[in-house]
Amino acid sequence: MTQGNIVNDMEKIIEFSSKTVVLSVNDIDTDQIIPARFLTVTTKDGLGDGLFADWRFDEDGNKVEQFPLNQDKSDGCTILISGSNFGCGSSREHAPWALVDYGFKAILSTSFADIFRNNALKNGLLPLTVSEEFHAMLTENEGIEVTVSLEKMMIHASNGMKEAFDLEPFSRYCLMNGIDQLGFIMNHEEQINAFENKGQ
């Protein structure tokens, strides 16, 4: 196997703050996050343009004013509050790519679909599961300033409410140190060779 250069050039994530924007819809699927017609690409660039395209724009391509992301209050927000089971549906990594390209750093919800969650963590996008109560507080206080700390594993809202979150230690370590997970696998080349030689 070619070892190549596994560069650890991902951005390190320790702590960030932002106002929040709320999309209180459950089961937001990846076809809504980024419709299939935007997937005919061979790079990750510019996918933010397709983010929630069918909700953000009407048939003539005009912005739908009521849609939260189209309102001034969402300008510069990097934290999205969404309904449960966010990211269900297809395995397209274009969904987290589009969210990241648009500027999001974290999604806070009461639950996430497995593959989306996995994909998000590999792209420096935090899918953070919060309690129903904390979620209700965030939904009722749209725009509230929130600080996410990976170091403390805490979410602090500017009204004094706070909640601890869970994240598997390995993902957290990789995110905080900007480590590419492939490097971890490639460091076990000997064991992979041994496995292939014995079983296959």
Added chain:
Amino acid sequence: MVIQETKETPAILYIDLHLIHEVTTPQAFQSLRDKGLSVRDPKKVLATMDHSTPTLPVNSIADLDIVAEKGPADQIRDMIKNCEDFGIELHGFGSDKRGIVHVIGPELGATQPGKTIVCGDSHTSTHGAFGALAFGIGTTEVGHVLASQCLLQRKPKTFAVNMSGALKSGVSAKDIILKIIQEVGVDGGVGHIIEYRGQTAGLLSLEERMTICNMSIEAGARAGMFAPDDKTFDYLIDKPMSPKGLDWDEAIQRWSRLVTDENAEFDKEVTIDVDRLSPMVTYGTNPGMAMQIDDVVPASNGDLGHKQSLNYMQIEADKPIIGKEIDVVFIGSCTNSRISDLHDAAEILKGRKVSNGVRALVVPGSQAVKKEAESLGLDKIFESAGAEWRESGCSMCLGMNGDTVGNGQLAVSTSNRNFEGRQGKGARTILASPKTAAASAIAGSVDDPRKYS
């Protein structure tokens, strides 16, 4: 398993079979190039073109620009080049092995019990019908598997779906899985792998098991599985990539042991009575919004989005769904495009006509299915009924290749997702079995296939 998981680190799972297609791989190949890596074992990669690939004939790459738009055409060229550059055999245009990834894996015998199988596609769960551990991954992970043949994983929870009874005439495997998703909800399986078991499991054919496993992801589960049995072995025995001779005998021994212990405990269980099942259809914008075809549309399912969903669908609560006028019928996708599915549809369409004003599109799951269907004359049945008969591919399942349901149009589709706009911008989708789709094509409105049985 190369390395077991620990509290701090996930397990390193060895992948026996990696399926790839044109839509979720370009950025993975690019990352390999950027890092100066090669593909560790090109022989363990099964590559095809299906998602954005045209279903009109493409005899040469030059044709591509005529039948495909620029985006998909470029993506397909990119796939051809990536496979060439990295030494992977591609089942592309002209290959009689080309088809939807989840149809060709089993058909070629590449899918086998006990294998670990991944693909940058959530419906990889299909392969669990053979007792394989098969699930969808993202593009970053596609890169990991290409480079290392391994994947980082945490152990999932277990979920038993116990099925009893036999399917009645006019009722299909698709109806079983729609019923299951309705019961457990679209997030009921999150974090779990489902084992489909009980008396019904042994009665179902491998193609029926594939239809059920296929939609496990629609219940939120990453994978679904059936224990391998004699039917599994009979299916695999003469397939091109199946073990041969003594290897076959050894394989059967090994595969026969891949059953769950009698007294196994699951993290979650549900029971489904298949005897009492009617044909199912969806009425909303996720696969859990399903109902018996002869019921009235539910006024609520307890979900906040229910009303919005009915608005989008332009379907009224408390009214029957039978008789609802439709514009399109799509028979295809990795859920229902195998030969038995085409048989089911052809039996009903034979000697009958697709209703005026309805567009019916039949897309076989693979070139091999296409050939077999043609040798049985099924294509003629579809064409005489007024349906279109195409080359294989994903087609209208996700509407990337130009085959779409028009804005505002209502389709009865044998695919797996009825999300807003899944089959095209503004498209409305009712999911159903091939039998229900065929009956509806004739009626020009949602119809119960049991009248033909």
